[in-house]
Amino acid sequence: MSSAPTPATPASPVSRSADGGVAARVIEHIDHDRVVELVRQVCRIPSILGDEGTLAKYLADLMTQSQFEGVELQPVLPDRPNANGHLDFGPGRTVVLTGHLDTKPVSIGWEKSGPWSGDLIDGAVYGHGVMDMKAALVCQIVAMEAVRASGVPLSGRLAFSGVADHMGDQKGAIAYFDTHPADLAVLGELSDNEIFLGHRGRYYFDIHVQGKSAHTCHKPLAINANLLAAHAIIELDASALRPQLEAWVTDLFGPETFMSPGRVYGGLPPGGPSMIPDECVIRVDCRPQPGVSLETVREEIDRCLARTLAREPRFKAEVVLADVKPGYLARPEDEVVDIMRRSVRSVRGGAEPALEVAGWLGDTASFGAQVPTVIFGPGGEPVYCPDEHLSVADIVEATQVYATYAALALAPGESV
Numbered sequence: 001m002s003s004a005p006t007p008a009t010p011a012s013p014v015s016r017s018a019d020g021g022v023a024a025r026v027i028e029h030i031d032h033d034r035v036v037e038l039v040r041q042v043c044r045i046p047s048i049l050g051d052e053g054t055l056a057k058y059l060a061d062l063m064t065q066s067q068f069e070g071v072e073l074q075p076v077l078p079d080r081p082n083a084n085g086h087l088d089f090g091p092g093r094t095v096v097l098t099g100h101l102d103t104k105p106v107s108i109g110w111e112k113s114g115p116w117s118g119d120l121i122d123g124a125v126y127g128h129g130v131m132d133m134k135a136a137l138v139c140q141i142v143a144m145e146a147v148r149a150s151g152v153p154l155s156g157r158l159a160f161s162g163v164a165d166h167m168g169d170q171k172g173a174i175a176y177f178d179t180h181p182a183d184l185a186v187l188g189e190l191s192d193n194e195i196f197l198g199h200r201g202r203y204y205f206d207i208h209v210q211g212k213s214a215h216t217c218h219k220p221l222a223i224n225a226n227l228l229a230a231h232a233i234i235e236l237d238a239s240a241l242r243p244q245l246e247a248w249v250t251d252l253f254g255p256e257t258f259m260s261p262g263r264v265y266g267g268l269p270p271g272g273p274s275m276i277p278d279e280c281v282i283r284v285d286c287r288p289q290p291g292v293s294l295e296t297v298r299e300e301i302d303r304c305l306a307r308t309l310a311r312e313p314r315f316k317a318e319v320v321l322a323d324v325k326p327g328y329l330a331r332p333e334d335e336v337v338d339i340m341r342r343s344v345r346s347v348r349g350g351a352e353p354a355l356e357v358a359g360w361l362g363d364t365a366s367f368g369a370q371v372p373t374v375i376f377g378p379g380g381e382p383v384y385c386p387d388e389h390l391s392v393a394d395i396v397e398a399t400q401v402y403a404t405y406a407a408l409a410l411a412p413g414e415s416v
Helices: 013-027 032-043 053-065 130-150 171-179 216-221 225-237 247-253 294-311 335-347 392-409
Strands: 069-077 080-088 094-100 124-126 157-163 184-187 195-199 202-210 258-266 279-287 317-325 355-358 373-375 389-391
Touching: 013 130, 013 335, 013 392, 032 053, 032 124, 032 130, 032 392, 053 069, 053 080, 053 130, 053 157, 069 171, 080 130, 080 171, 094 130, 094 171, 094 392, 124 130, 124 392, 130 157, 130 389, 130 392, 157 171, 184 335, 184 392, 195 335, 195 373, 202 225, 202 294, 225 258, 225 279, 225 294, 247 355, 258 294, 294 317, 335 373, 335 392, 389 392
Parallel strands: 094 157, 094 184, 184 373, 195 355
Antiparallel strands: 069 080, 080 157, 124 389, 202 279, 202 317, 258 279
């Protein structure tokens, strides 16, 4: 994650004053005790990738009890739906608050609390996935309740979607945005309550290294694919690709497209027969900045493999593109970003927020090209560690920002 800010143009005193008035009206209708208690509740619901159904149902029931419209458990994968709902304020555009339901597996080493406890200790809620991103989901729903209760004149639809399969193939986000048109979106990924313009992408390439098998007793007749792969791993790990990008993109993300031979599948399992392997697969994990093409990365891989062949003439391999998730980047001048800057300024009493980016992959990889989106959410690095927790202050501030954003984005006279 880069913390390099992008210069921003301050809002005029008139617009700042108006924004502050809207913020004050919606913020006073946020029930702080309710949002904290609900965050504690969702922390008690396991939703590890593949097991999102219970959390989806909980959020759908919550929206139903709060008299949201169009509440549904949208089918995505078996027993792994999205939880959707919305509030209508008459004709106008649609603004979506969204985030993912699934988490990674539980880390070992919890001591101060338990991963499913939802304990409130010293002003912080403890729970596995509270930062990524169970708290944000609750903050978004409670923010929508506050916007409705405030009575601020609005036009359009304010929608919510808690999506499944983010850490899989992002099928939940794809399913939602393919069937629910939207004009603007806020993704609640953890950004430490700062404004993130986007994130790097992810390209997976599998390098199938080919050797020649033989019984271990006939080693001179074999070409060990694992040995050949080792030479390739050295060259791939030494890669330092620095593609040509716009200067502001480089300033945000840094100059290098990170590339790592992260997984290796080769040899034979323990207890198997004696044999020198003839194949080894290297999964190359590439994290390109937005704007770096597949072709550019593939050319760098080919250069690394050419250097491998120079050091080991027996090297032979086939390269297969295994997965593509593009990066995402909004521009500082985009309306979706401007509204978020105005919202954060209003909540924080006028302080100008920095604009940053992330190294991780968001669901905007799958829907950002369809819907202008800005990223804002409570919680920051490190995440998925023992005793993961999030302060009540950050939970409340995120709710305030979401509510202000929704009100400003749907206020009459905003751009459509």
